[in-house]
Amino acid sequence: MVKSGGTDLIVWLHKSLVNPDYVIDLTKIEQLKGIEISKECIEIKALATLNEVASHPSVKERLPALLQACLAHSDPLIRNRATVVGNVCSAIPSGDLIAPLLCYGAVVEIAGTSGNRTLRIDDFITGPKQMALAVDEIVTAIKIALPEGKxxxxxxxxxxxxxxxxxxxxxxxxxxxxxxxxxxxxxxxxxxxxxxxxxxxxxxxxxxxxxxxxxxxxxxxxxxxxxxxxxxxxxxxxxxxxxxxxxxxxxxxxxxxxxxxxxx
Missing domain, CATH: 3.30.390.50 (CO dehydrogenase flavoprotein, C-terminal domain)
Incomplete structure (x- = not known):
């Protein structure tokens, strides 16, 4: 299993809900860090934390439901570690970020040994803790088209x-x-x-x-x-x-x- 913030995975390990042979830490991969903005969309990369997303000007100005969901998640200390992509990849029905990402039409960027692909978030999550993700793939980012107009x-x-x-x-x-x-x-x-x-x-x-x-x-x-x-x-x-x-x-x-x- 791979981890970014690890706020869900560490709990699951302690409760013996998962038993991976290895845990691979992604936090040193520079290409997975940050938030990129263009005229049309915002790209939230795999290691972007909830607090990073909540403090981003474009999220504050144009994606209020996503901002509120970030701030509704846990507390400020956990939000310094927890990531938006990690919340989606946990695929638990109570994941705070999933509902606003669905409303904003977010797409999931996936990379693997066979190449890159994208999926809508409602196609990506197939059930509780279940994703349309192959064993040789990781999620690299989530993209949201920024709303035009009011x-x-x-x-x-x-x-x-x-x-x-x-x-x-x-x-x-x-x-x-x-x-x-x-x-x-x-x-x-x-x-x-x-x-x-x-x-x-x-x-x-x-x-x-x-x-x-x-x-x-x-x-x-x-x-x-x-x-x-x-x-x-x-x-x-x-x-x-x-x-x-x-x-x-x-x-x-x-x-x-x-x-x-x-x-x-």
Whole structure:
């Protein structure tokens, strides 16, 4: 197994959840460090930490949901080690960064002995701790196309305590002001793999006047898109209730940002 920050892998090793023959540290590979920005996209390389990403001007200005998800993860000390790519490669349903990356249409850059390739993040994660990654491949970066024009984003998470807790449920909503508004909604900790609320998005994107009835209908459709389980952190019923509440808040936040001059 390979490691970057190692914040998940070290825990798994201590709990004997994995038993690799070798652990290969990537942290001295210069080509995997940093964040690159172009006019069209941002490239978050494999060793870029959550704090590096959260402090980057382009993330602050144009990717608010990703910023909020970075800051919702663990605490500042862990965020100095934990990486965005590592959070994705852990492929756990409660990974904070996965939902906003899905809403922003992120693609995963992969390198291996057979060459390089890219996958959409929803194709990359195939199930809990499962990825479409061969044994001779590593993820080198995640790329996100930067939104053009006015946009909004919101990531809301519920846990048993404020810090150092895995999400019981979380919702991400983004909205982009193009010819018409385009909403995207995704989730954390309520489905086995990344999923968007396509029917809820279609309803929101097809309306010309946003009102409470439209939001309520979209929320109900969002609840139908997820399939949470009951575990030690929360029951299925509680998670569904939180999806209902958090989705409503996230949609309203994005509408307010677009109409009130929020992030662009």
């Amino acid at each position: 946009s909004a984003g919101c990531y809301l998470k519920i846990g048993r305590r404020e810090a150092l807790d895995i999400a019981q449920a979380a919702v991400c909503c983004t909205a982009f002001e193009k010819v018409t508004r385009e909403f995207r909604i995704s989730f954390c900790a309520v489905s086995p793999r990344p999923v968007r609320a396509i029917e809820a998005e279609r309803l929101l994107n097809g309306t010309t006047k946003m009102d409470s009835d439209i939001v309520d209908r979209a929320v109900k459709l969002a609840m139908e898109a997820v399939n949470p389980i009951t575990d030690v952190r929360a029951s299925r019923e509680y998670r569904l209730a939180m999806v209902e509440e958090l989705t409503r808040r996230a949609i309203k936040s994005c509408v307010e940002q677009l109409e009130g001059g929020g992030p662009t």
